[in-house]
Amino acid sequence: MSFSPNYNLVEELRWRGLVHDTFPETENVLQKEQISGYVGFDPTADSLHVGNLVAITLLRKLQKAGHKPFALVGGATGMIGDPSGKSAERNLLDLELLQRNQAAIKKQLEKFLDFESKTNAAQMVNNYDWFKEFKFLDFIREVGKHISISYMMAKDSVKNRLETGISFTEFSYQLIQGYDFYYLYKNHGVKLQMGGSDQWGNITTGTELIRRMGGGEAYALTAPLLTKADGTKFGKSEGGNVWLDSNKTSPYTFYQFWLNVSDEDAEKLIKVFTEFSRAQTTELIDQHRQEPHLRLLQKTLAKELTTLVHSASDYETSVKASQILFGNADPNELLSLGEKTFLSAMEGVPTFSIAKEKLRSGIHILDLLAVETSVFPSKGEARKMIQANALSFNKQKHTDSEAQVNKDNLIFEKFLLVQKGKKNYFLIEVR
Secondary structure, X not given: OOOOOOOOHHHHHHHOOOOOEEOOOHHHHHHHOOOEEEEEEOOOOOOOEHHHHHHHHHHHHHHHOOOEEEEEEOOOHHHOOOOOOOOOOOOOOOHHHHHHHHHHHHHHHOOOOOOOOOOOOOEEEEOHHHHOOOOHHHHHHHOHHHOOHHHHHOOHHHHOOXXXXXXXXXXXXXXXXXXXXXXXXXXXXXXXXXXXXXXXXXXHHHHHHHHHHHOOOOEEEEEOOOXXXXXXXXXXXOOEEOEOOOOOOOHHHHHHHHHOOOHHXXXXXXXHHOOOOHHHHHHHHHHHHHOHHHOHHHHHHHHHHHHHHOXXXXXXXXXXXXXXXXXXXXXHHHHHHOHHHHHHHOOOOOEEEEOOHHHHOOEEHXXXXXXXXXXXXXXXXXXXXXXXXXXXXXXXXXXXXXXXXXXXXXXXXXXXXXXXXXXXXXXXXXX
16 A cells, blocks of 8 residues: 555554554654654564564554554663563573574564565664664763653653662663664654553653654654453463464464454454454444354454464364364364374363373273273263263264274374363373
8 A cells, every 4th residue: 555645544543443642743744744663572582472463563554554664673672671561670681592583573574564565665673783882881971861860760661660679771771762763763764653552651752862862753653552351461371472483372273362252352353453444344243243153253353363474274274173173074084184283273182191002902992091091080981971972082983882992093193082072172192
């Protein structure tokens, strides 16, 4: 999308629930001229996660509106740690680890932003590049003199840490991030910084430095911090962060994350993370409310986000895995999933291990289910379930309570998927 003065980006973001605060005139300047804007990313992990998708979305929307997006990976600030939203000092990372993380993050961002556009190509920058030669005495003389202690103390990121304690290292963070904005303004013409609402203090320190050091004017826009309907932080699962790296969070698990959001959250997230128009979004929400049991919004979110972050193929495989594992699919289709997808679908399923020697000559099914493992509390319970036609091995009904189980019963030559009733799954791994 090329720049158009008729397009109101801030109004679009506001409707999508992506505006918490804006600096005066931000909305007007985004309609008046093509500008450059940036978002900072913390390189303390080798992957971004679902919580970073809001920041990524802001940059995507900025670029689609014809403006130029900058993604700043904080090689320097990552060595210090942002106190915003933190209750304790963070561990400091070494340069080599940070550089590896930065390379991984850049590769991920290339999936979301157009770095090849002839008019407004995205650009990646690393603040270590301009801080590595900036001597401490020079920094406090040239930059520090422009911001008073009282100004810095008034920021929430500092005030909220006064009782628990904040080091000078973290106290200085807002000044360093503020200088990032000034540097990008001076050297790349960047006039806008965006981020989460917890970054407002750091961002406005940057606009203040631009005004005091360069006599210029800059702008700010923050998005609300996403929370679930129950008030907890969005982007976390029972296992921790939901990562964008398929090696850290499998595409299937990622797909299931979106499939399992609440109805209330789904109505909010469909606006935040998809490209559907207002009319399309309203129609989707109306359809969902009429038949909530069909989970239209969740399925739409899962499709759009899994395809965006991973691929259409990963999305299709995830759907197929769900249908096979939780539907009435042909048992032979289990093998078509591949071992990696199968195991990711088994995350959280109770798992037992037995030695492969025990299967060489076969093991009685009741011993397997109630002695070698605790799928059932007793052989009697296991026998009753089998005779009631309520037990399946690898999605295939098993009705012989006197059968021997051997290696021929395994899938991928080492797993046995046990299903007790309709919803209770157990995985037996042979080692």
